[in-house]
Amino acid sequence: MPDLTRRRVLAVGGALGVMAAGGLGAAAGLSRRPAVTGAELRSAVPLPPPFRVPLPLPAVLRPVSTAAGTDRYEIVQRETTAEILPGVRTRLWTYGGTFPGPTIESRRGRPVTVTHRNELPVPTVVHLHGGRTPAESDGYPTDLVTPAGWPTTAAHGGHTEPGGHAGHGSGQGMHDPRAVTTELTRDYTFPLDQRATLLWYHDHRMDFTAPAIWRGLAGMHLVRDDAEEALGLPSGPRELPLMITDRAFAADGSLDYPSLDPTLRGRPGVREPYLAGVLGDVILVNGAPWPVHEVDAARYRLRLLNASNARHYELEWVDGDGRNLPVVQVGSDQGLLAAPVTHTYLPVAPAERYDVVVDFAHAPVGGLVRLVNRLGSGRTREVMAFRVARRATDTSRIPRTLSTDLPNWRRSDAVRVRDFSFRAGRMGEDDGHGWLIGGLPFDPARSDVTVRLGDVEVWRLVADVHHPVHLHLAGFRILSRGGEQPLPHDGGLKDTVSLRPGESAEIITRFDGYRGRYLFHCHNAEHEDMGMMANLQVT
Missing domain, CATH: 2.60.40.420 (Cupredoxins -  blue copper proteins)
Known part of the structure; x- marks a missing residue:
């Protein structure tokens, strides 16, 4: 095994050993490590200055029949x-x-x-x-x-x-x-x-x-x-869907990616330095590099999606004087919160969505509000910008109560508690190392978890490095992190929970809707491709 892989696996194994010996306290200490898992590709073409390209808005598809x-x-x-x-x-x-x-x-x-x-x-x-x-x-x-x-x-x-x-x-x-x-x-x-x-x-x-x-x-x-x-939340042109991704570009302008087989027809996987995840050095929003969008001095509803393969973001909105604009979270992965929550910054892992309202009336007309990634450096610190163009009438509002239909599952409702580890490990006797759930790589022919339709369960998840864990079919609530209360942005109904390095978390859900074969997996896409996925059978 190459030295790079050996060092990475030993480090991961050491972290798990510390957790086993020290329990949740050690896990909480490890969770303070930076939220970066992966290696960055560097583009081989000149990159544009930020905030020159207008923000594109994806077209809304028309149905061919209703x-x-x-x-x-x-x-x-x-x-x-x-x-x-x-x-x-x-x-x-x-x-x-x-x-x-x-x-x-x-x-x-x-x-x-x-x-x-x-x-x-x-x-x-x-x-x-x-x-x-x-x-x-x-x-x-x-x-x-x-x-x-x-x-x-x-x-x-x-x-x-x-x-x-x-x-x-x-x-x-x-x-x-x-x-x-x-x-x-x-x-x-x-x-x-x-x-x-x-x-x-x-x-x-x-x-x-x-x-x-x-x-x-x-x-x-x-x-x-x-x-x-x-509810009266901002709507129309003041509701913006924002898909945030990162990419890198080769010398001929193509998208650079370290595939072992660039045809994607045979051999899966990526080159050795990128086994933990692939990061790009260009931040795109709706497919445009570091775009700018003209806004009124009014409230805007921003529908945030982190569609990056492996990059995590801590987003903050900063005006020309370096002051943070407050960010009011109104929703999460699976819809509205019960009540709004105000943040100064917002961590967003791969596949997570956040529904937030930002009031650009807090910034001067003619000024620039930058959306900044606190986890980035150099060019990847900038995401996009909003240019405050004019004063305007604003009849939108943020009600104190947003939703009353959130499920109220209690621990006492759970028919069972399950434990899952998300960690690096051996894929098999001759297959080297990959990313495992419960010590096993994904096998489509194996049944990993069987649940009954309608059952409530508590799942306890623990990670070695950063793993955004996604559950198909069912939304869930986060009960705890590291044995303590969830974080301020953890409210509402989720379908992806961002586990930080060395962290444990508990989630609760009810498996309703449909019977059949589903999945849960890490949404670091490289981890998913290298085995970090498991089968969920709803009976």
């Missing part, structure tokens, strides 16, 4: 070239020819069917992240949509190839007897019987999720309802 109470959409997955950096053409994999993909806006309880057509050179899988979705449309990693003529013996990409690189190929040689493969097209049906919130859709192909998202396969999906719209 008959029979269902909104039907069509999306073609295809390659295209676009100008992300000014004057530079970059090849992308896209939903509908744009990055991000088109936004879908839907109503709570009104079903949506999206027909995806795969014109890319490799199989794909679509997952609606945060959706309460029947298992057949949830985007299980081996339920592939293959390009026309794709050989069935290669349907699972890296899983049919022998060998494998140390730390990769969690399913090398495995066969999933329950996989459902379709050629060229697939209908995904989303009942959307859930709270109003910001969801997002992305590729979820086994072993190749990370490079596919990096190449552009991500888009936003908003669920709305009458109760939320009656």
